[in-house]
Every structure is written in C-alpha cells, then in structure tokens.
Amino acid sequence: xxxxxxxxxxxxxxxxxxxxxxxxxxxxxxxxxxxxxxxxxxxxxxxxxxxxxxxxxxxxxxxxxxxxxxxxxxxxxxxxxxxxxxxxxxxxxxxxxxxxxxxxxxxxxxxxxxxxxxxxxxxxxxxxxxxxx
Numbered sequence: 001x002x003x004x005x006x007x008x009x010x011x012x013x014x015x016x017x018x019x020x021x022x023x024x025x026x027x028x029x030x031x032x033x034x035x036x037x038x039x040x041x042x043x044x045x046x047x048x049x050x051x052x053x054x055x056x057x058x059x060x061x062x063x064x065x066x067x068x069x070x071x072x073x074x075x076x077x078x079x080x081x082x083x084x085x086x087x088x089x090x091x092x093x094x095x096x097x098x099x100x101x102x103x104x105x106x107x108x109x110x111x112x113x114x115x116x117x118x119x120x121x122x123x124x125x126x127x128x129x130x131x132x133x
Contacts, residue, residue: 003050004032011066017127024066032057084119091115 008028015021032053039049057063091112099108 001033001036001050004036004053005029007054008032011063014067028066087115087119 008025011028012021012025015024035056036049036053039052040046044052095108095111098111099105102108
C-alpha cells in the first residue's frame with residue numbers, strides 16, 4: 001500500500017541515508033503492511049485499518065526507539081561522524097607541525113584551505129555513492 005510507504009518514509013526522514021535506513025524502511029513497511037492486511041481481512045474498512053495500524057505503531061516501543069535514532073545506533077553514520085571528529089584535530093596537528101617545523105606561518109594556512117575543500121569534495125562523493133546504492 002502506497003500510504004504505508006509514505007508513512008514509513010516520513011517516519012524515517014530524520015535518519016541519515018544508509019544501508020541501515022534502507023533495511024529499516026523495508027522491515028517497517030513489511031510489518032505495517034502485514035498488520036494493515038490482517039485488519040482488512042477481518043472486515044475493517046481500509047481507512048480505519050490504516051489509522052489503526054499507524055496508531056498502534058506510534059504507541060509501540062519500536063516507534064519510540066525509532067524517534068530517538070539520531071545516528072548513534074546507525075553504524076554507518078556513527079563511523080562517518082567518528083571520521084569527521086578525528087579529521088579536523090589531525091589536520092590542525094599537521095598544520096601546527098608543518099608551521100613549527102619549517103617556521104613558515106605565512107603559507108602554512110593553505111593546509112587548512114585544502115583540507116576544507118578536500119572534506120567538502122569527499123562528502124559530496126560519499127553522498128552521491130549512498131544515493132546510488
């Protein structure tokens with residue numbers, strides 16, 4: 001049912017795009033669709049079945065855990081954040097090391113510019129790869 005797919009997509013809109021999100025979307029869509037069809041088979045009107053299915057899901061602990069997903073439980077997003085957390089301290093360390101070692105403070109700031117541009121290009125490439133998976 002298309003309405004359930006849209007509902008699941010809206011429910012997962014705050015979760016970063018990843019293999020984890022795609023798997024979670026597939027599982028939730030299947031679970032909610034099964035519940036919806038069970039209600040319809042027992043004689044519940046389609047609109048009432050959809051409303052009941054979504055209400056039951058929103059009252060479940062599963063929905064509450066889903067709302068708390070900020071990324072820490074998403075393995076791919078966690079690794080991405082960890083890499084970014086390590087990236088800038090290492091770049092600053094490199095910049096300070098080069099500056100002190102060669103006493104070249106006038107041009108060493110270019111390391112920061114190149115690092116920023118490199119990170120931006122890297123993020124664009126990763127986002128593009130995630131979209132095509």
